[in-house]
Amino acid sequence: MTGKDRPGRQFSMKPKSDLTDSELLCLMLSGDEDAFSLLYRRRQGGIYRFALQMSGSQQVAEDVTQDVFIFLIKDGHVFDATKGSLSSFLFGVARNYVLRRFRGDQSTVPFADDEDDQPFDPMCDEPGPLDDLTRAETIENVRRAVLSLPERYREVVVLCELQELSYVETAEILGCAIGTVRSRLHRARALLLAKLKPVPESVEQSSAGVETVRCFA
Amino acid sequence: MNCQKFESVAGEFARGQMMEAELRSEAIAHTSGCATCASLLRDEELLMRGLRSLAADMSSLEASSSSEARLLNAFRQRQVVVPLPVSRTNRAIWLTAVAALFLLVFSLVAFRWRDSSNETPAQQVTAPQPVQRDETVAVDKNPEPESQKEIGPGESHKRTPRRNLSNSLAFNARAKGSRNRNSNVAANHVSSEVATDFLPLGYMNATTFQDGGQIVRVELPRARLASFGIPVNMDRFNERVKADILVSVDGTARAIRFVQEKRLE
Numbered sequence: 001m002t003g004k005d006r007p008g009r010q011f012s013m014k015p016k017s018d019l020t021d022s023e024l025l026c027l028m029l030s031g032d033e034d035a036f037s038l039l040y041r042r043r044q045g046g047i048y049r050f051a052l053q054m055s056g057s058q059q060v061a062e063d064v065t066q067d068v069f070i071f072l073i074k075d076g077h078v079f080d081a082t083k084g085s086l087s088s089f090l091f092g093v094a095r096n097y098v099l100r101r102f103r104g105d106q107s108t109v110p111f112a113d114d115e116d117d118q119p120f121d122p123m124c125d126e127p128g129p130l131d132d133l134t135r136a137e138t139i140e141n142v143r144r145a146v147l148s149l150p151e152r153y154r155e156v157v158v159l160c161e162l163q164e165l166s167y168v169e170t171a172e173i174l175g176c177a178i179g180t181v182r183s184r185l186h187r188a189r190a191l192l193l194a195k196l197k198p199v200p201e202s203v204e205q206s207s208a209g210v211e212t213v214r215c216f217a
Numbered sequence: 218m219n220c221q222k223f224e225s226v227a228g229e230f231a232r233g234q235m236m237e238a239e240l241r242s243e244a245i246a247h248t249s250g251c252a253t254c255a256s257l258l259r260d261e262e263l264l265m266r267g268l269r270s271l272a273a274d275m276s277s278l279e280a281s282s283s284s285e286a287r288l289l290n291a292f293r294q295r296q297v298v299v300p301l302p303v304s305r306t307n308r309a310i311w312l313t314a315v316a317a318l319f320l321l322v323f324s325l326v327a328f329r330w331r332d333s334s335n336e337t338p339a340q341q342v343t344a345p346q347p348v349q350r351d352e353t354v355a356v357d358k359n360p361e362p363e364s365q366k367e368i369g370p371g372e373s374h375k376r377t378p379r380r381n382l383s384n385s386l387a388f389n390a391r392a393k394g395s396r397n398r399n400s401n402v403a404a405n406h407v408s409s410e411v412a413t414d415f416l417p418l419g420y421m422n423a424t425t426f427q428d429g430g431q432i433v434r435v436e437l438p439r440a441r442l443a444s445f446g447i448p449v450n451m452d453r454f455n456e457r458v459k460a461d462i463l464v465s466v467d468g469t470a471r472a473i474r475f476v477q478e479k480r481l482e
Contacts, residue, residue, distance in 0.1 A: 028292075033289065033292060033293065036288075036289070036292050037285070037289065040285060040288060041285075044279055044280050044284075044285070045278070045279040045280075047280075048278060048279050048280040049275050049276070049278055049279075052275065052278060053275065061280070062280055062281060062284055065280040065284060066280070066284050066287065066288060069288050070288065070291055073288070073291060073292050073295055074295070135270060138267050138270060139267070139270050139271050139274050141267070142264075142267040142268060142270070142271045143271055146268075146271070157268070161232075161265075161268040161269075161272070162268060162271060162272040162275070163272075164272065185228065186225070186228055189228050189261065189264060192264055193260050193261070193264055196264065196267070197260070
């Protein structure tokens with residue numbers, strides 16, 4: 001590599017804060033500590049929150065964030081800018097670490113997958129959170145409802161709704177089709193609504209389920 | 218638009234995502250006429266609001282500063298660690314090369330020394346040597362210091378490096394070690410050894426001497442000579458005497474001969 005081709009020389013004209021993630025990664029891989037620091041500060045929040053929203057554990061979120069950036073330090077060269085953004089790449093790595101945690105430590109997962117059809121009833125004796133709960137209570141209920149979703153639905157809710165990523169980015173991260181993201185999100189929202197809706201007492205007492213009335217107007 | 222169609226777009230409608238204007242107006246029209254779908258839309262909007270509140274509530278959360286410090290430390294270590302394996306590899310290669318060179322040189326020297334030592338006995342045969350009855354003269358061939366070792370418990374038998382039986386037997390009658398001899402001449406004296414014949418141990422007879430084996434140099438208390446029928450000078454009872462033990466291939470001692478150094482002026 002000639003001096004002309006070296007990343008430090010290539011990007012030296014711009015201030016580092018103006019560099020893209022890929023450019024910072026390139027500098028970082030050539031040993032630029034500032035580039036790493038800048039990249040970390042730029043991306044760690046999203047990764048941390050993703051891990052926290054997926055696991056519900058601050059410890060796991062800390063660990064996963066650290067693992068993701070250690071992976072970047074060691075194997076950052078595997079990132080291919082033609083396949084997607086560095087942000088998506090990092091979320092993908094974080095997702096793998098979170099899922100690995102779930103496989104290794106079942107206690108991290110707050111609710112098992114087979115419970116996804118059971119209504120989540122955070123406060124049976126109180127009105128529904130969608131109506132008149134205080135903001136903090138609503139947030140807590142939503143957080144718990146999200147955590148109670150099966151992994152495949154939880155991750156699309158976290159990425160699309162909480163991280164506000166596009167379907168395309170989410171599909172890149174999950175490695176699936178956009179249509180799959182859309183359908184999973186649709187199903188996830190339905191599950192969330194079911195979990196957050198108050199269970200009517202009459203339904204609770206009777207063993208028969210509620211027959212859905214649908215209008216075809 | 219019917220309820221099924223509305224249900225499929227309700228989420229995106231509530232999220233405020235971009236939709237076709239026509240589809241959007243159809244959805245709005247449908248909710249005005251269908252209480253169930255209006256309720257669904259309301260729930261979807263409330264859910265959306267709850268999710269956004271949650272996202273906003275968590276937006277300030279991030280990893281601890283100690284995490285960054287640890288990562289920076291790891292990054293610096295990686296900067297230091299990466300070149301090290303290369304230098305280690307280079308060092309290992311150099312050490313291996315030097316070791317190989319030494320081995321090669323040593324092999325060549327040993328090979329040449331062996332050739333020269335094979336030639337010298339023939340020259341030495343004609344050299345006048347003091348010969349006694351029942352004794353053969355041998356000049357010490359081994360230039361190395363004797364590494365001696367105890368043979369058995371309670372006895373201070375010491376071993377010298379092993380030699381081939383055929384070579385050792387041949388050395389009985391001829392002088393050895395021209396290099397040592399030269400150096401000894403320079404010191405104005407020649408050291409030589411006087412050795413007895415091999416005395417069989419146990420039921421061994423002389424014919425089995427040719428079966429092969431190795432000769433091991435040991436040191437014994439002089440008193441041991443008596444057990445082989447050799448007279449012992451009681452004044453030197455406590456001194457030690459050198460001996461060669463013929464050890465067969467199965468490891469048993471077959472024969473012994475006693476060796477005495479003799480200084481020649």
